[in-house]
Amino acid sequence: MRFLISLLIGLALGVGIGLYLGWIQFPVEYINSPMADLSERFRDEYTVMIATGYTADGDLMGAVERLRRLGVENIPAYVQEITERYITTSRNVNDIRFLVTLADGLDRLTPIMEPYRQISVPGQSS
Amino acid sequence: MSRRRSPPPPPTIPEEMPPPRSRYNRPRRPFSVWGLVIGLIVGISGGLTYAWTISPIVEYSTEPWQLRPEDRAHYMVAIALAFAGDSDLDRAVQRLLTLQGQNVSADIFQQVADSACRLASTGYVDSNSGLTAIRRMMTFYQLQGRTGCADTLLPVGEAESTPRVVIDAPTPTLPPPATKTPTPVSEVEFTPTPARIIVPTSVPQRAFVLANVSTFCDASISGVIEVFVQNFGGVGVPGMPVRVRWDEGESTFYTGLKPERGPAYADFQMEEGKGYIIDMPGRSDPSSQQLVAATCNTETGQQAIVSYRAVFLPSS
Numbered sequence: 258m259r260f261l262i263s264l265l266i267g268l269a270l271g272v273g274i275g276l277y278l279g280w281i282q283f284p285v286e287y288i289n290s291p292m293a294d295l296s297e298r299f300r301d302e303y304t305v306m307i308a309t310g311y312t313a314d315g316d317l318m319g320a321v322e323r324l325r326r327l328g329v330e331n332i333p334a335y336v337q338e339i340t341e342r343y344i345t346t347s348r349n350v351n352d353i354r355f356l357v358t359l360a361d362g363l364d365r366l367t368p369i370m371e372p373y374r375q376i377s378v379p380g381q382s383s
Numbered sequence: 384m385s386r387r388r389s390p391p392p393p394p395t396i397p398e399e400m401p402p403p404r405s406r407y408n409r410p411r412r413p414f415s416v417w418g419l420v421i422g423l424i425v426g427i428s429g430g431l432t433y434a435w436t437i438s439p440i441v442e443y444s445t446e447p448w449q450l451r452p453e454d455r456a457h458y459m460v461a462i463a464l465a466f467a468g469d470s471d472l473d474r475a476v477q478r479l480l481t482l483q484g485q486n487v488s489a490d491i492f493q494q495v496a497d498s499a500c501r502l503a504s505t506g507y508v509d510s511n512s513g514l515t516a517i518r519r520m521m522t523f524y525q526l527q528g529r530t531g532c533a534d535t536l537l538p539v540g541e542a543e544s545t546p547r548v549v550i551d552a553p554t555p556t557l558p559p560p561a562t563k564t565p566t567p568v569s570e571v572e573f574t575p576t577p578a579r580i581i582v583p584t585s586v587p588q589r590a591f592v593l594a595n596v597s598t599f600c601d602a603s604i605s606g607v608i609e610v611f612v613q614n615f616g617g618v619g620v621p622g623m624p625v626r627v628r629w630d631e632g633e634s635t636f637y638t639g640l641k642p643e644r645g646p647a648y649a650d651f652q653m654e655e656g657k658g659y660i661i662d663m664p665g666r667s668d669p670s671s672q673q674l675v676a677a678t679c680n681t682e683t684g685q686q687a688i689v690s691y692r693a694v695f696l697p698s699s
Contacts, residue, residue: 260417266419267426271430279439295445295450305465306465319515
């Protein structure tokens, strides 16, 4: 009986320690993840990079194809959402300008974006 | 007569006896050590199995270095495109470092060159967007003094040589008003100059040598011989015949028939297990070794047939 109780106590402690180690201390590290699994921070970063590239080359279809890798269904709506979020959270002004240019290209220019709209035509900056 | 030594007398007083080391007279622990240890081992094993295998944490914070190889390449494309837009090298380097993970010792610019090479070997360059992206990557790593096979596959000069159609809209000119004084007829007779016929000079027919043969393994272009024929300036030469021979036959094909890959390019699809000899009939010696269509494993673990990239250059 004493052995059985000790075994149960040990099991309970062991399971707790095991879960702590497996979930918190040494969680599974995923590799070979698809682009769609990127964290929000890097999804934003990727979108800004694509918008910057679009501002330079004016290749809208190329930009859309590249954003499709994020697994986003409605890309214009996604670009509008991230652009407005960048504006409302006072992010880097240049990034906002690039995003606004892309949103403009996707015909998703909203009044909040107007002050950041660039006069130059995409593809003529480089 | 021997004297027997008498044994020592047993202690008579109980207090003098040392306490015997027996499990029966030790104070009883409230728990079983063995039970606890076994329980801990089994519990930790079970907990780890559950946490790592059965119900691992769903990760919402994937970083670029955790991406699969093809998506890492596309992330590099985005970095190169962004650099072309903002020319911010510090930021580009910071972004590239997020692709490194723990492996910070690797050459990040060379990784861009290698990715550009892989993408240039695939159908990614079949579209203008892809072609532009590869060129951005090339510009990016070339500025850092790196080279890659994309330099050979997509020579930089080709981008600038794309013909541009310039349409000159005719400006209407009003006829001059008639003058009252007639223009005197010139007494000098002009003799028409004979029309000059300009004959374009052809590319000098020089002997070529098979300068380089490299291999690569890619499931999307499995078992392909990619041939590039270039002249002295590294510019692709279209219309050059390339011959591939194998046991049962031979095939001759020509460079420049896939303009999206440049004028230097031609390719041939091999069959698995066969060996091929490549040459330019009448212009080069055949390859000294067979190009064997052996199986290989890609970086992603897919099985494919090894592909070859052969470059013919003029012999000096």
